[in-house]
Amino acid sequence: MALISIDNLTVEQRLKGVSLELQRGELLGLIGANGAGKSTLLHAIAGLHKSMGSIKIEGDPINFLPSHERARIVGIQPQAVSSAWSLTVADIVALGRMPWGDEDEGAIERAIERTGVSKFRDRNIDHLSGGERARVWLARVLAGEPQALLVDEPIASLDIHYQLAVMEVLKDYSREDNGVIVAIHDLSLAARFCDRLCLLDNGKMIALGTPKEVLTEELLCHAYGVPVDIELERDPPVVLPR
């Protein structure tokens, strides 16, 4: 059974009848132009947006779950997070245990280990660089060990080293029998890391399938309005605007 199955999901004025399934062990990339509805879709799955249609977690409708139980299964890292206070990295990661109401050292350690933030675990968040922060935010959501991890543009504004590091973490996490959905703008990295891609355009899903099926000149030109060069045979694959 699919980890998450979405049927005819509609959010007023933003999403129109999206249906897809997320399998365990899968890294699903969400692509599309700005305003296509990527964030809205992630927020709706996490229960942050009112939506119509159905969202099921392992066959159970999500709206029957109490919010903290939903939060234990579905973890989301929204775009552009910041901390209002100068908290330490360790404290921020520990916040990720909130859905469980504990401070499980094991889970926090694993999240810190996975994301490689142990070097600066005792430093304050405002003393870190953008790339270091991005990994801390990821560690925070991983500390909750959600079976379905939703991440909204985690690599925007990161240098190529951190982009790869973050994508590796997501890929590894999905391989541990979890499902991961990542909204991503970099189509080359999407092609390189994601098992399947979902292309959104104006709130509608216009393609869902392997990178090869979705990253076609016709579909991308339609979605982004610019011609693209696509070389999926190369290693690593390259997708660039012409």
Add this chain to the structure above:
Amino acid sequence: MARLLTPLLFLILIIIAWLSLTFGSTSVSVIGGLIDWLNGEQTQAALIIGEIRLPRTLLALTVGAALGLSGAALQGLLRNPLAEPGLVGASQGAALGAATVFYFGLFAGFGTLATAVAGLLGAFAALLFMLLLAGSGRPALVIMAGLAISTVAGAALAVVLNFAPNPYAMQELVFWLLGSVSNRGLDSLYILAPALLIGAALILSQRRLLAALSLGEEVAESMGLSVRNGSRLTVLGAACLVGSSVSVAGAIGFVGLLVPHMLRPFVGHRPDRLLIPAALLGAILVCVADIAVRGMPPGRELKLGVLTSLIGAPFFVWLVWKERRRWL
């Protein structure tokens, strides 16, 4: 350090409370006075300690605790280091509510509780309007909305003063607004103590939310917390604290602003761990300020609220300066 902070503050609080009982124009034995007062004996020491210094000390402590705690809670909730009962409009709302009751004799059914109830309603309404006006998110808007609400409440208060039935009533009201804990009597505690307990219980029940809100409303909501309900309960708690303390002691400004800032480095900047230390330090500061007021040369009394404003306002200027450098 963080673990020792609360016991340490508690110890200081006991010492300051003792000092406050000892300090005065007449030197009397505190323990002797307390024992006599508890036994109902009409000695001079019993009168001075039991009827004057004890109420004044307890009142200073409870008002301070209420202001410190409400400041810490509002700053955490609004994710804004400048949020303070006075700056987000709550104090002015409470003052307007209490002043209106002074004049028009509303809520007569509540008896002596009438001003406290009106203060609470005023503070709650002001915070509610402020939140509606500011919307969610934008921390800068909170202060602007607070200023707008303060201005409206201030204007309404001016109308009340303008139509004061006689000059004496107006003077009484102005002095009350300046903030003081002298000559209040132990009955005021019957209002303040339950309000402090209820307000603190409401706020402490939401400390997980305050911690989660460090990372914003979306993250808090996504971790299964109800931001909307939790915010309402926190605002209600803060309104309880501010409303009751303003209705009893008038406006004692800047305690709620200063206290969380002084403590933040010692609790790892965590808004949830700030709450109880903030209540303790608030109590200590107001009690110390009241001792200082009593230590002034006799003559025209310097009001407690005036003293805290004199100390707090430059601190506020410094905070704005620090924020400015952050954005440059």
